[in-house]
Amino acid sequence: MSTKHLVAWAVTFVVLLVIDMIWLGLVAKGMYQQGMGELMSPQPRLAFAAVFYLLYPVGLVIFAIQPGIEAQSVMRAAVLGGLFGMFCYGTYDLTNLAVIRNWPLGLSFIDIAWGALVSGVAAAAGAVAWRWFASR
Template sequence: MSTKHLAAWAVTFAVLLVIDMAWLGFFAKGMYQQAMGELMSPQPRLAFAALFYLLYPVGLLIFAVVPGVEAQSLTRATVLGGLFGLFCYGTYDLTNLAVIRNWPLGLTFIDIGWGALVSGVAAAAGAVTLRWFVSR
């Protein structure tokens, strides 16, 4: 991985982490606790969360950031990032809806929408960073 790609990954990672932590820790915390009830672990398993936050931006780089920058389009990077989030979060939530008893339907739609939004924003930030390195 080149320096420019590592920088784009780092910005994508940081934006994703900060926005997602604000969402999960403050804005939607009560909603998730109420909707999931006993399904929600009292303490998150931080090692698994860390693995997600380290790997997910790699997917955003491969499927959104780099293609967007190659097309010289921040809009393309943002849309592809949003679609990546829609498919990834959709896979998670719809699978849970299919196999976990009492998985909340409303939470499924909110979470998929959130995944699309946060992924699009993080991909856009990564694309701006990568484009800056490419244009130097």
């Protein structure tokens, strides 16, 4: 892993974390509480969340940012990041719909769309950081 990869990962990590914390903590908190009901833990398990937020940007760097940079296109990185997010969040939500009784369909659609959006934005930010660092 090069320094460019590390810079892209770090920026992607920060952007993903900040935007997701605003979404989960302020914007959509009530929606998730209402939709998940008793399934939702009263306190988040921060160790598991930390593992997600450390690993997920690695996937964005590998599957979205680096291919976007190779194509010389931040937009390509954003689109690939959005697709990566749709597939990852879709795997989670569709599995929940398949195995958890009364899992809310509407919440799944919103969550998948959110995953695509936040992943695309974070990948674009990581690609911009990679380009900036590489041009120095």
